[in-house]
């Protein structure tokens with residue numbers, strides 16, 4: 001559903017010399033939503049984000065924000081702001097001066113700059129670090145400062161390039177909850193580049209999966225996970241088997257496969273304990289590998305070891321036909 005603050009890519013292509021990094025991509029990013037751009041290394045995610053930010057020129061096509069063509073505007077005049085992977089804070093400036101930097105460039109008076117910076121630092125829970133230098137902060141704290149610095153410009157769209165990749169796993173999960181909270185509170189769009197499926201599932205209202213410079217599939221997180229349209233999306237999102245059946249190729253979630261006396265014969269190759277589930281990797285007729293996630297309690301009623309023959313079944317209705 002369109003809103004007044006949508007961001008729209010219309011047949012956008014990015015070339016570096018003869019190499020095509022983004023190939024004729026069109027997409028509507030609905031205003032006020034959290035979108036994750038997901039895909040393997042080199043698929044064109046960062047190029048897409050940098051074109052939206054204005055840090056990279058568009059080779060062909062246009063970028064519209066709130067109905068206005070911003071493709072040729074400088075970054076500061078687009079209504080977007082970008083938070084970089086390495087945070088890019090000025091090392092010699094205090095936290096407050098880093099956050100207020102863009103306001104200084106706009107010629108806003110010192111008192112107003114400080115008041116706005118203080119409010120932004122409160123928003124990201126960094127008020128008490130206002131006078132420190134970046135080197136005196138942890139990675140997670142530097143990231144909050146970088147967020148405040150991006151948000152102070154009042155963007156309609158915040159662009160985040162792998163914002164969590166430099167954090168340890170514990171902090172990453174905390175910060176992602178924080179990002180989601182901020183997006184909800186501010187009501188603006190966040191477009192977040194990641195190559196982490198879990199991150200995208202946890203955060204996104206919409207997931208846009210890119211592959212080979214194109215959008216392979218886009219939709220609500222649950223839909224992309226549960227109904228992958230292509231083999232690439234099924235394998236990249238994980239948690240699925242791709243089955244070659246007489247009627248065609250299908251995806252089915254690994255937790256939809258069960259031990260079933262009436263099912264297909266297979267020989268167990270590996271057994272992996274995963275806490276809530278046990279993952280059985282088995283080989284069926286036609287050299288087909290099938291992974292079954294069996295609930296832990298069910299598995300341990302009759303534990304299975306590699307080399308054993310099992311029978312695996314599923315509901316036909318849970319199969320999703322793959323289109324490529």
Ligand SMILES: Nc1ncnc2c1ncn2[C@@H]1O[C@H](COP(=O)(O)OP(=O)(O)OP(=O)(O)O)[C@@H](O)[C@H]1O
Pocket residue numbers: 016019020021039040041042043044045046047048195
């Ligand atoms: N400045 C550049 N000059 C030439 N080629 C580039 C440039 N930037 C990116 N590319 C190429 O464009 C393609 C897409 O790169 P991009 O950085 O957009 O991918 P990505 O999906 O963000 O990858 P990653 O997850 O590794 O950051 C890659 O093949 C890359 O080598």
